[in-house]
Amino acid sequence: MTDFMEQAQETFVNESLDLLQDMESSLNQLVDDPANDELINSVFRAAHTIKGSAGLFGQDAIVAFTHKVENVLDRVRDGEVAITAPLVEVLLECRDHIEVLIEALGEEPDPTLHQQGEALLAALMQQAGGDGAATAVESTTQLAQTDDSVVVSREEGPQVENDNWHISLRFHADVLRNGMDPLAFLRYLATLGEIVNVATLVDQMPNVEEMDPESCYLGMEVSFRSEADKQTIMDVFEFVMEDSSVVVLPPRSKLSEYTDLIETLSESEDERRLGELLVSVGALSTHELEKALSRQQLDQLQHPEQHPRLGEILVEQHAVDSNTVTAALKKQQAQHERKMKESRSIRVDAERLDQLINLVGELVIAGAGTGLKAQQLGDEDLLESVSLISRLVEEIRDRSLRLRMVQIGETFNRFNRVVRDVSKELGKSIKLVIEGADTELDKSVVEKIGDPLTHLVRNSIDHGIESAEERLAKGKPEQGTVTLNAYHDSGNIVIEVSDDGGGIDPDKVLAKARANGLVAPEQHLSRAEVLRLILEAGLSTKEAVSNLSGRGVGMDVVKRNVESLRGQIEVDSELGAGTSIRVRLPLTLSIIDGFLVGVGDASYVIPLDSVEECIEYEQLEKVRDHGGDYISLRGEVLPFLDLRTLFGERKDRDNRENIVVVRSGGAKAGLVVDELLGEYQTVIKPLSQIFSKLSGISGSTILGSGEVAMILEVNSLVSEAEQRTLHLS
Amino acid sequence: MSGKTILVVDDSASIRQVIGMTLKGAGYDVIEACDGKDALSKLNGDKLNLIITDVNMPNMDGITFIKEAKKLPRYKFTPIMVLTTESQDTKKKEGQAAGAKAWVVKPFQPPQLLAAVSKLVLP
The missing domain is CATH 3.30.565.10 (Histidine kinase-like ATPase, C-terminal domain)
Structure with a gap:
């Protein structure tokens, strides 16, 4: 498998898992809302898309299984099979099976998976009432394309002298309108061999005033030298075969074939005879005959009028009332408005987003550093531009975090x-x-x-x-x-x-x-x-x-x-x-609003949303008993922890102490700190595994000055404070 | 841009990826759209040499898209190729009625796709 196919297969797996997710939620909703076409459609589409893509990667097991499921869904969509709870049940199991099959990609095929699949399909058929053989079109490939053996009759009659294929082309008038360029076919033909000679027939070209510049009036006779077989040459004209006349004569065909050909084409009426004739000499495939027949019927229909095509085309072009189309379109748009939003999104590797958010984190830290420097310098202009930058950084931070939402x-x-x-x-x-x-x-x-x-x-x-x-x-x-x-x-x-x-x-x-x-x-x-x-x-x-x-x-x-x-x-x-x-x-795990406090020489960050209030230590009535610490906060008993003692920080400054009241769950506790430094945007840096046993600290962050500050884990601090109070009582 | 440009419309990202890579590898320029509505918005007047579209898609299916595209004078003559699955012969007919005269049967291998495309447009 080529590189890009491997990459694409990865996309296929992700996309299929997403589709399966949609399928599951739609199926679940169908139980309550069985008549919702939208839901049925989305389930069908998921199966359909998975089948289509799986085929592309040669995942036949997935194709075979999903195909059967899709058939049942198609019949549900057509109203032939009713949505029932047991049917949804089986469909959910089928969905799971598809997921298992997709997850098993690249592994050794597991025969039990196939058996499970068969059992599920049997259950599905039971719920859906037979497999609806009529709709389950198993018709393999284009039946019309017959054996590509070149039968060249060499028994009777004079043969043409040259070793070239002869291709006779009469393009349908609509060929240009269908977006087909006759020249493109000739150019593609040239990739298969050498075009020896081209004669353009202009017999059908009407007078200038009657001519429709959008119609094709040309025919071509091509002499072609090639090693390719007849089928390959026929396939060149695959897309115009339906309504144009294409005849390919092998090298050394009988002269009579050419005579007949010339006869019929110049009159362009008796194609049936040409068809039969060519079949009888073995130079014509049934496909060719079929085309010839339908062409003839068309001719008969068109016969009454002299120049019917132009009129017909005009009718065809105006056949659809444009009002009807617009109305239908509007309705469809409204229905899909919500879905629209989703499909307009871009799939981005989660890792890339993480990288971006990490960088934004660094930006926030660097910004804080610049802010600090600017403040130290006291330059007005600098301060102003720093504050502008920090506003932008904040916005970038919020928006990039939202990307991950x-x-x-x-x-x-x-x-x-x-x-x-x-x-x-x-x-x-x-x-x-x-x-x-x-x-x-x-x-x-x-x-x-x-x-x-x-x-x-x-x-x-x-x-x-x-x-x-x-x-x-x-x-x-x-x-x-x-x-x-x-x-x-x-x-x-x-x-x-x-x-x-x-x-x-x-x-x-x-x-x-x-x-x-x-x-x-x-x-x-x-x-x-x-x-x-x-x-x-x-x-x-x-x-x-x-x-x-x-x-x-x-x-x-x-x-x-x-x-x-x-x-x-x-x-x-x-x-x-x-x-x-x-x-x-x-809301997010990477950046929080923190409350920066100073304890001894170090700084700590308390998550802002757990901070209740700050009070001055001295003002409060402090009760010390049995080594426990608690204060009365407006008559309420508030246990507190002295962070300096808890973390063993030195006290060498004589700051006015403060208590930060924090809340966790239903409980409150006070944390005694030296200094209140204010709100601080905190980019969380996780602590290494070896610190995982540390209680009271959940991570670290880097301050603008480059110093490291610990982020406090309020939950455990509060329960620690509670414990101490409990011991005391 | 000297190359030929092809618009690929499919709701499946993996199919778009395979088609896109195949065509780009052969020297075509490729524009992708994820459904009919998205595709219509990409018909902005720039020359397209071919449109390849899936049929069953959310928001706007391939048939509606073909009909809408055919209404635009700029793209009236742009060849349209539908991606069909064998089991949906009726869809193929519908596509042809709407104006898509070429088709590729899913699942296809990249060389098959290229052969079909180069019948209509050489890179």
Whole structure:
């Protein structure tokens, strides 16, 4: 395979996977909206395109399988086969199979795959009621093209002297209008051999006043020397064969053939005889005869008028009422407006985008450096131009980050399948409601959020939604509802998985947590704190352990995953009414708005969205007891951490200390710092693997001055502060 | 531009890629469009020597595109070649009725495509 075919095959794989994604979401929507032509069309088109491209790469297994699926879809489109839930089911499985086939590209062919495919097709045919042999056109290639053997009769009659082929051409009047240039065919013919002689016949040319410059009146007699066989020469004229007359006579044909030819052509009437004659001498293929016959019928139709072609052409040209076309077009445009937007997009390698965003990050840092220098110099003009540049840089930063934003809808749609499959497995009837599908977030976040979300959705179905009997007994609708929602909230994106199931019983959770030693017997927890316990390892309240959600190891893994995205989880539940779990994520993983603080000699960055307020340390009533630190903030107990002690920074300056109040989940804590340096655009540089055990720090950034500042991880700092307060009580 | 220019219309990026590379390799200039609507927007008055179009496409199918293109005086005589699949003989007929007199049957190998193209346009 050539290089570019390999490249193209890569494109094929990506494009097919995208199409399969579309196909799946359309199929899922079809269940609720079986009459939607748009959806059926998009499913058909996906299969059609995949088949077409797969053929190009010689992927016969994919072509064969997809072809059968396409046939069924075609019949669905024509209204012959009705959309039913079981049909959609099988089509989804077929879709999966195509995906498997595509993913198996380049691997050794696996015979079991073929068997699976056959089994699926059988199931599909059963749902679609037979394979509709009439529409499944298996007719292989052009039947019209017959054997290319050159039969040259040498038995009787004088033969022509020369060794040249003779080609007799009578172009149809419309040939120019069809975009065909008779000269182009001659030029292509010349690539197969040598054109010895061309005679142009102008007999058909009318008087100047009657002549239509757009029509072709010419005929040609060509003497051609070539080693090519008859079929190859015939194929040169493949595209004009339908309505023009093309006769190819092999070298050393009988003279009589030429005589006949000349006779018939000069009168251009008795082509039937010519056809039969040439077939009988074996120089004519059935294809040629067919053409001759249809041409003759056409002639008969046209006979009554003397110059019928021009008139007919005019009628043909005006045959279509242009108003009708425009109206139809408008309707189509409106329907596809939304789809349009998608296909206008450019596919860019994710890595290139990452590179761009990295560079933008560097630009932000360098810009901050320049700003700092300008400030030190105090040059007015310089400061002004720096501020202009930094505005532009900010805009570039925002726009390039937006490049990586994708709608979450596609991720959400995948859950249709999960919900259907899992609820079927459990024998529950569950509906998935999707809201906020057009909410955008960073692609790198989308990729990583899939697994935790799947876990949450499965949890809802498995543990959340009660069995049908239980629901009916409680006076709830038999069908349970799981809702996926996404929305923006103060610089974060919130993804919410909620169900109308049984809810979480806080007493049970607390009892279990006490039994497992997670909570000390005398410890008192608020309701929110109790609910958050379900995120801890080794806690599951559902007595029956199902194969779906595991043994309570799930939620802590979800929590870890979300925290690795710098996100937080909030749990909200009402016993008997349902549970709602909110995952709060930053919009992007690479650049954040930070709050820069100074501690000792070093600087630290606190993510701005977790900063609540800043207060002066001295002003507050400080209580120190048992080594624990907490203050009373407007009567509320606020634990705090002294960052200087925590990170072992030296205190050699006598700054006025401040407390930054930060929030994580439902909890607050204070961080004691030396200096407040203000807001700072922070480009996150991940920490190397060896620092992964470090608690309290999530990454680093480079300041304008070139110094490195650590980015604080508020979650763990807050819980650290809480822990200390707990010990104290 | 000294070469001959061909507009390739197909919703499948991989097919566009294969056709594009094949034609470029043979010395043609290639313009790509992803559907009929996109293709119409690329008929901007510049000379085209050939249009190759798929039939089944979103937004605007190949047949509608051919009919629309044929209405434009500048492209009235531009040869149009349709990419057809064997199973869609009716589509081929429809394409011919709309004004596409040449065709390439999918799946094709690059040499087949080149042969078909050079019958209409030599590079």
